Amino acid sequence: MENNHQIIQLGNPILRQQSLPVENLADPSIQTLIDELITTAIAANGVGIAAPQMAISERLFIVASRPNPRYPHAPQMEPTAMINPKIIAHSPTTVKGWEGCLSVPGLRGFVPRYTTVEVEYTDRYGSIQNCQLTDFVARIFQHEYDHLEGILFIDRVESPQDILTEAEYQQLLDNSSLPVERE
Template sequence: MTKEILLIGNPVLRITAKEVTNIDNPKIQTLIDDLLKITYQRHGVGISAPQIGESSRVIIVASHANIRYPDAPFLPPMAMINPRIVSHSEDVVIREEGCLSVENQRGDVPRYKDIMVEYFDRAGNHQRKEYNNFVARIIQHELDHLNGILFVDRLQE
């Protein structure tokens, strides 16, 4: 059964998600599988656990060209568990964003061009990697979800 994506107005989207303490827990592994499936079914490039009602610091980044983002670069889909930005560029880029939890609305959002992220992958390995441009934007958007922030909170006037 496919889980429903929560929509703006649902209070769960405004709660700070909880740290994952046991990556090997079958519940976390199933959550990752569910998030991956939903991302592709809904033509997304990323999703966070809170968007399906799970208070866990888990995001999926799955950049690929699709009907919502025809120019998205390809990046193999990956789970980031307990991700955090440890550094970023001074350069900020304003680009249009949308969100599976905010239907039929898009808007210009400022994001750092380059970010360094620390996280655990689904096998529990610690990662520290730099991401740029569109993929950096996806990660920042999904990290906001983990902190109860929606892209509409960051719209440029």
């Protein structure tokens, strides 16, 4: 795989494809890709990024929640590579929250997601991990998992009124008049 991947954007057909499983975790290009995804997400103020966003149709993404200008209230966690992830179970309840996407610049959507997901994935060292994710980190996981299925957050918005420009979102956020989440 070549270095210096760019984030592809809405309209690129790779974003609408179902990704293929990662077959060989020992391949050095997979470890390089993980490092590139982490670096790219941090540089772009993202809280996650999936391999398809870098034009690589493989079932791999990073969850890297931390406060930043795009998500000032995000919890802090270490960037985590999740390879061949699965959702094992989820809560019956959903909550709407604001999402953006590095591949859909300039827009935010008020997207319903499960409040809790039990997930399984292989970490970058080849170990199977099983954990329960809640709230914002569960939202990140579901958003990135959708990328592996060829789904974008704009596909999950329930109403056109639930879409804002990034500028309007930031203005409302600065004025504290924006609901963060709702049932």
